[in-house]
Amino acid sequence: MERLSCDRYPCHHPGQDCTFCFCPFYPCTDERTGGGMIDGEWSCDFCHLLHDPDLAARVMEGLIRGEDLEEIWIEVEKML
Template sequence: MERLSCDRYPCHFPDQDCTFCFCPFYPCTDERTGGRMVDGEWSCDLCVLLHDPDVAARVMEELIRGEDLEEIWIELEERL
């Protein structure tokens, strides 16, 4: 879902999925996502994982079903 009216769009990359404007896994501290430590804080500005439309849809489905965040993250790690 593109939010073209958002003053931060695109915060990651053009045509990103903005379902999760705020990551439920923050801070994942997994550099395989593209995230990294910046001045002692976790930065997600290069992460593309959760803004991939297929990933966002899958995470949303699992959250709606009541799946545990840790279990969802384990599944996402397979994509990294």
């Protein structure tokens, strides 16, 4: 779901899923996501991971079921 009224839209790309405005995995430190270290801090500027509708839905389902973030991340890694 796009939140066109968000003052930060588009933070990544048109058509993005905005279920997660803030990543529950931050800082994942996994450069396969497109993120990386900038000035000593983890930057998600090029990560589109949680803006993918299928992946966002999987993460939300896991959180609702009460899964640990580590368990959910294992599933996320399979989608990278």
